[in-house]
Amino acid sequence: MKKLQATLCAAVLMTAGFAAVNQRPPHQEQNALDWISTSPQHTILSGLIIDTGMRDTLRGVGPHTVFAPTDEAFRKLPEGKLDEMRGDPAKLRDLLSYHIVSGRFSATDLQGMDRVTSILIQKTGPATLRLRWENSTLMVNDAKVVLQDTWVSNGVVHSVDTVLVPAPVR
Numbered sequence: 359m360k361k362l363q364a365t366l367c368a369a370v371l372m373t374a375g376f377a378a379v380n381q382r383p384p385h386q387e388q389n390a391l392d393w394i395s396t397s398p399q400h401t402i403l404s405g406l407i408i409d410t411g412m413r414d415t416l417r418g419v420g421p422h423t424v425f426a427p428t429d430e431a432f433r434k435l436p437e438g439k440l441d442e443m444r445g446d447p448a449k450l451r452d453l454l455s456y457h458i459v460s461g462r463f464s465a466t467d468l469q470g471m472d473r474v475t476s477i478l479i480q481k482t483g484p485a486t487l488r489l490r491w492e493n494s495t496l497m498v499n500d501a502k503v504v505l506q507d508t509w510v511s512n513g514v515v516h517s518v519d520t521v522l523v524p525a526p527v528r
Contacts, residue, residue, distance in 0.1 A: 389512045390424050391416035399505075399517065402432040402440075403454075409444065410451045415477075420512030421462035423474070425487070425498050427521045435521060452478055456485055456524045462513045465496050465506040478524060485524045498522060 388396070391413055395404045403426055407413060416424065432440055443450045455478040463474065471489050478485040487498050496503040501520035508515040 386509045386511055388510055389417050390420070390422055390510045390515055393508060393510050393515060394424070394426055397426075399428045399430075400426055402429045403427055406444075406450060406454060410447055410454055412451065412454055415455075415458065416512075418512060421460075422477075422513035423459040423461060423463040424513065424515045425457045425459075425501070425503070425518045425522060426515050427457065427501075427518050428504065431501070431519050431521050434519075453521070453523065456487075456522055457518075459487070464514055465503065465516065468496060476524075480524065487522065 391407065394400045394407065394416065397404075407416060416422065443453060456476045458477045459474045460477060463471075468474070468489055469491065473486045473488050475484045475486050490497045496506060496516070498516075498518055499520075499522050501518035501522055503516045504519050505517035508517070
């Protein structure tokens with residue numbers, strides 16, 4: 359009887375361990391675009407992605423790391439700046455591309471790095487994003503990561519509180 363109980367206990371523990379290891383994180387069934395499009399904190403970003411025709415980039419296989427500005431981040435832009443960007447689709451596409459990095463980088467992965475390269479290609483080469491940690495908060499350029507490690511099927515999304523603007527090309 360004790361042998362049967364031990365065997366059943368071992369089977370239950372093995373099954374539970376297997377289930378925990380193979381459990382997919384929330385949102386991993388959605389791609390980056392699907393998650394951003396359904397997030398109530400990213401309605402402006404979602405609309406801009408559609409306006410610029412970047413849907414395929416964020417639906418694609420990836421993997422991508424997306425530093426996704428929240429609606430509040432867009433509201434912090436100077437008055438009229440968002441409308442100005444909407445009026446220049448090429449500049450808007452560059453701005454959004456600056457928020458995307460090839461590869462899947464969790465916050466833990468980013469801890470040992472001081473910069474990552476975005477998919478934005480400028481005249482001088484690929485644009486980079488500066489990384490640093492302030493206390494326990496990941497900073498990307500001057501933006502705080504307010505929600506990190508949202509795993510999606512084609513990468514990971516980190517929500518930021520400021521729109522990342524690439525340095526002007528001289």
